[in-house]
Amino acid sequence: MIGTVVRGVRNPFRSGARAALLVGLLALLLGAFALLMQATEAMQGQVQQLQRTLGTVIELREAGAMGSGFGQGADEGALTATTLMSLRQLPDGGAITRIEPYVYQPQIEAQYANVYAMAIGTAPEARLRALGDLATEEAPVIAGRGFTPQDAQARVAVVGSLYAEQRLGQSPAQALGTMLTLGGAPFEVVGVYGTGNDTADNHVFIPIETFRAVFDSGERLSKAFLTVKSIDQLEAVVQDLQTLPGVDVVTQRETVAATQGHLSSLAGSGRYVAGLLAVLGSVLVTFVLVLSMRARQRELATFKALGASHSELILQVVAEAATLCGLGAVGALLVASVGAHFAESLFGLALSLDAAQLLPMFLFAAALALIGSVYPVVRILGLSPAVAFKESL
Known part of the structure; x- marks a missing residue:
């Protein structure tokens, strides 16, 4: 056998x-x-x-502002920290699990090949979302680190890979520790992000409180990203948000569905x-x-x-x-x-x-x-x- x-x-x-x-x-x-x-x-x-990261995300903008963040709304300053505080008072406000405020400052300099750029102030615990050609994009850190709660008022920055190449003259790894100047104040680069999109990779993130101190932006916000508990609750929350004066409500439902x-x-x-x-x-x-x-x-x-x-x-x-x-x-x-x-x-x-x-x-x-x-x-x-x-x- x-x-x-x-x-x-x-x-x-x-x-x-x-x-x-x-x-x-x-x-x-x-x-x-x-x-x-x-x-x-x-x-x-x-x-x-997609369902978890985009399908449940709502974007609040100043009324009439362009999706890229350029331009002011018809009612300037309508989107403020006070607006965010009122969100919890909405009938379906309890479905909102996360609020991420963003404020922008254009950084256009004609000597660079890609002149579209932004200084973006965001909360240290917020996800990094870069401004692409038509919409915002998740901005994963590819070198160094992102922000931590200890960075709330620090002069630190996370820059895009194209921003590092054009404006700092460095590769992502070499850019770490480089000093740059925003609003006349020095910032240390602690991280570099990359999306693969040149438009989205041409920005610089800094903590929002530091942004307000350097650029004297007050309580005004450019955008706020809200995350709801589930996609089933999205429609009800959107309807509530549309009752707020001076803001536009944008979702990624069509993008996610497609x-x-x-x-x-x-x-x-x-x-x-x-x-x-x-x-x-x-x-x-x-x-x-x-x-x-x-x-x-x-x-x-x-x-x-x-x-x-x-x-x-x-x-x-x-x-x-x-x-x-x-x-x-x-x-x-x-x-x-x-x-x-x-x-x-x-x-x-x-x-x-x-x-x-x-x-x-x-x-x-x-x-x-x-x-x-x-x-x-x-x-x-x-x-x-x-x-x-x-x-x-």
């Missing part, structure tokens, strides 16, 4: 080219399948993240392609295995003529199939890992292969190998050795 299993394990290596072909097919099939499933899960995660639809469509396409790939790959691998077993018909007939039992021959083929699918599963891991690396490098899509996917991948490979190996062997065993020899000629 053990000798039969050992013989089955060795069989794939008797023909290196054939074994390489079968293992390569299994690796590509399972690796691509796992990669597509990972991509689908990642896109579903992005949809959920992005969700796009990502959901991509996820659906990924599942469809993964299913199609599984079907086509299964047929191809099974066909190759059937041909492989047919090519060994005389060998199996010889074993049968020498007295080998049907169970021994089937066990030998099962051991061979298990070896092939095991090698294919290992190859699939390599294919999926390399594909995940390229997906992150090219598209910024972080993919991770869950260990829980290993067992289904192995079972899927085993099913392909068994179907392609056992079926022709059972047929051959039903023939007499003489007929099996004759058919193989």
Whole structure:
């Protein structure tokens, strides 16, 4: 019995080219399948993240102010700290979990290639949101650090990557510790953010209390970002906010809905392609295995003529199939890992292969190998050795 299993394990290596072909097919099939499933899960995660980070965010602006923050509202100063204090008094104000005030100061200097820039005052605990071409964008810190509660009145700054390059003449890492001047006051750069958008990466953030002291902006605000508990409560809160005088209420509902639809469509396409790939790959691998077993018909007939039992021959083929699918599963891991690396490098899509996917991948490979190996062997065993020899000629 053990000798039969050992013989089955060795069989794939008797023909290196054939074994390489079968293992390569299994690796590509399972690796691509796992990669597509990972991509689908990642896109579903992005949809959920959009719901959490943008779908529940409301933006308050001075009435009539441009979305970029330039310009003054018709009723200058209508959006102030007093306005924020009144938010909790609204009927649905209890649904607001976070309030982030922002105040802006244009920093336009024609000598730079990208003249659109802002000095932005924000609370140290607020998320950094840079002003893009059409809307605000999350601004992750890529070097150094963001603000801490201890920075509330400190002269520290977090600058965009383009701001560091053009106005400080430094790379993000080199810009840390650099001094810059805003409103005649010195500031130390403690962090650099990057969004990948030149317009959004051309700003400088400083603590809001320091901003007011340096620029003498008083209680006036340019914007305030509100976060509600859930997207289901968004509409009711928006209706309450629209009763406030001198402010405009803006949400990302349309943007989130459009992005969700796009990502959901991509996820659906990924599942469809993964299913199609599984079907086509299964047929191809099974066909190759059937041909492989047919090519060994005389060998199996010889074993049968020498007295080998049907169970021994089937066990030998099962051991061979298990070896092939095991090698294919290992190859699939390599294919999926390399594909995940390229997906992150090219598209910024972080993919991770869950260990829980290993067992289904192995079972899927085993099913392909068994179907392609056992079926022709059972047929051959039903023939007499003489007929099996004759058919193989």
